Amino acid sequence: MVTPFICLKPDARFLINNVSVSIDREILDDEHAHFIEKLRKRTNYKLASTYCITRTISQQTQAMKDYLAKKGYVNAQIELITTINQENYTVDLQFKIKIGNQRRFIFFGNNFFSTKELIEQCATFGRSADLVPLSLIVEEITERYRSKGFWQVAIEIQAEGQRCFFLINEGIRAQLSAINFDGVHCTTPEWLRKKFFKKNKKECSVDLDLIKQRLSEIIKWYNENGFGLAEIMQQEFVSTNMPHDYQLNVMINEGVQALVKQVHIDQFEQLEKADLFQAINRGNAVPLSQTLLNDQKKWLLNFFQQRGYLSVQVKPEIIAENGLIKIVWHVSNYDQQITFGKTVVLGATTLPFSLLQKTINYKQGEAWNKDQVRQSFLKLRELEVFETIYAHGDTAPEDDKEKAVLLKLIHDDPYEIRIRGGFQQVSKNFAFKSGTTYKIGGSLLIKNPFNYADMLRVDIDVTRFYSNFSGIYRRPWFLGLPLNLILKGYNNTYMQPVMLGLAKPLYQARQQGGMIGVVYSSDKKELSLNAGVELIETNHLSIELARAINFEPVLIDKLVPYGYFEPTIFMDCLDDKLNPRSGSLTVLTGKGMIPFDKNGVPFFKFLLEEAIFVPLWRTVLGFHIRFGYIFSRQFENIMPIDRFYLGGENSLRGYAPDLAPPLGCFVDDNEKSYLVPQGGRFVFNGNIELRFPIIQRLWGAIFEDVGILLSRAPVSIIDGNALLGSTGFGLRYQTPIGPLRFDIGWKWRKREPEEHLYSWFITLGYAF
Known part of the structure; x- marks a missing residue:
């Protein structure tokens, strides 16, 4: 058995250069010369200087056949000859047309x-x-x-x-006014009509192909429910009293339903305790169907193959006993267990073999398991230093109990530059420009600088409201353990951009620091522990504004040093990271801050987030909760950037970013008052969202958001005014990098006259 896992990196795309069209006639009359020239012009217009895409070429070939058919050559054949130029990445196309007599x-x-x-x-x-x-x-x-x-x-x-x-x-098309079933006993004729002919309710015209398809689906349904001998005995159209109107009478022979009461696995009785078999053996008889047999066979094959018995064969024996069915599975060719052999590294990798041994997910002598080869492939890909990864088992002789693993690795370019740009919308109403900001950035990646699958990365991102700079060094297998070492230095500047009625930012916050961390990753979870030093400063605000946001004025323009530690647990059980339909996502994090300055206060910030997705037919129902608390004696001495906030595209979508109460009142020099966000030490946020398809890649959503944000201990939750909420709807357009999302939400109630009743957002990615 060969199980390849291939990682492909696209190279340059090929363009179509020359396109020629020829016909297999020695002498061309004026008519043939005319339409050949017309074909050539059409084909050149459609294909020349475009990317060489198979689907596009096939569509144009079919268009040529249609054109020839209109000219009377319904039997025309088109031969395509391609000439590839590897040097300049172009392709020449030559269409040779063979035509017969014109008709x-x-x-x-x-x-x-x-x-x-x-x-x-x-x-x-x-x-x-x-x-x-x-x-x-x-x-x-x-x-x-x-x-x-x-x-x-x-x-x-x-x-x-x-x-x-x-x-x-053509005449008048026959209409079908009724479908009658005879011989139906295990269900009702009404149920069959509703289940299999509901699509014909609006369109009652006779369509023999569609009727044949529906009747085949009915027989398939009978087979899946244990009626293996069910068949359509007769179908007849009977004219009614209305002209061109008919009834369809269908006679069904159901046969006898076969129910499985017992499953026995010969020589491996212990496997009968598995859930797939135990439920039946406990007396829960199920219909005999091909799907049931396939599921049981797949489970048995997977069980043995995961233990190295690659040549195993399983065959079912169906035994009828007193009107019930017993399935006996016979297992053969399980006497030779295949184990992992040596790992043969191909390519031109310079990494130490000891590092590769630690990264791969199997050991020599263990039972062969293709899933372990796949996991090894994924772990190697996570290193982000290889352009090509190819892993598969060698073809071993039949008498050889070991299968070597061939591992081909080709390093990626050591240097990579990434540039990104776009816009971000944080508007709180339909004055689009008021909350729009450019967003540009870039990354420099230096791969494998010390020949240990390590990476050095520098990131820069700039918008109107913040600028982030960071340098990160990552090294796998820290101290010989399955841990990634992370060294990071950063310098971030953040401007609180939201203030009702005022265009300029509230204040500016700066974060500077460095940290060291270790990360443990597995298939679905990630554990990390970071520790470091951070300097935080809040500036560009007056004493009055500081009091309005419940911030200690003595800390204005003061650079406060902190030492911190930050444990995090991340569990990803989603079926799809970009477009989840089922599963869950859990994030549990804490951050302890210890000040090195008397004006700062120690605190511990705790946050738990959980998202759950449930598929409901074609829709997806999503639930999300977020709970956080800051343990500290003095809330006023906590920097605004470290507080919790609500409002925005990912929390309460009826509120502008960070503008959910509690809000303070700030009066400027012109005696004009503004509402400003204070943040809180306690936060609770719950979201429920129903996502449903509209057409092709366009999806819709309706949502309900609730939240509580308090600056004191959560004893005031009993106050109904503390509960905030918003209701709204949105659109999501699926793209390869995630959904482009538009949401609009309305507050349950306005707290202040200056507040807007609604907020809307355009962003990339789901709310949760």
């Missing part, structure tokens, strides 16, 4: 089928379409009409040289 089909009176569809029907005769008697073509077209309910269709033909005229009288 133009002209249709009159066709309304249901288009002329193109009827010509395609004629083309089903292939290269002999120009030789087939017209009577046979008429029979084919007539049968096509009759299958769609045109049972009175009449077609006349006239031939004039190379032209064939079809005069079609």
